[in-house]
């Protein structure tokens with residue numbers, strides 16, 4: 001229905017703003033594009049479903065997200081991948097894990113702060129009815 005399409009359009013506009021804001025943050029640069037498998041040849045043998053902010057921006061445009069929680073599920077995936085691939089106690093791994101957790105908390109906080117909960121409830125109803 002037209003009203004549902006209006007709601008989903010508004011969701012996409014909102015999610016693009018959130019995604020762009022995260023991608024602009026220099027502390028999250030390693031999450032802004034897919035991990036380069038030329039540079040990291042074993043990445044795909046460890047991480048079965050890579051995720052990054054550029055891919056998420058494309059998924060918004062392809063109407064892959066029908067509610068904010070679907071978007072946050074990919075944030076969770078991106079964070080889990082970073083914790084899984086970078087588990088060691090060396091400073092580089094520690095920093096990337098810290099940045100992953102910081103990105104995840106920032107995404108949840110931004111959405112909670114800027115999204116009306118009735119709007120998200122409506123989006124979830126549209127998702128569940130499809």
Ligand SMILES: COC(=O)N1C[C@@H]2C[C@@H]3O[C@]2(Cc2nccnc23)C1
Pocket residue numbers: 030031035036039040081082085086096
């Ligand atoms: C979300 O980003 C990551 O999980 N990673 C893991 C890779 C290991 C390390 O950092 C990454 C890129 C890289 N490239 C060259 C040499 N070493 C590295 C980014």
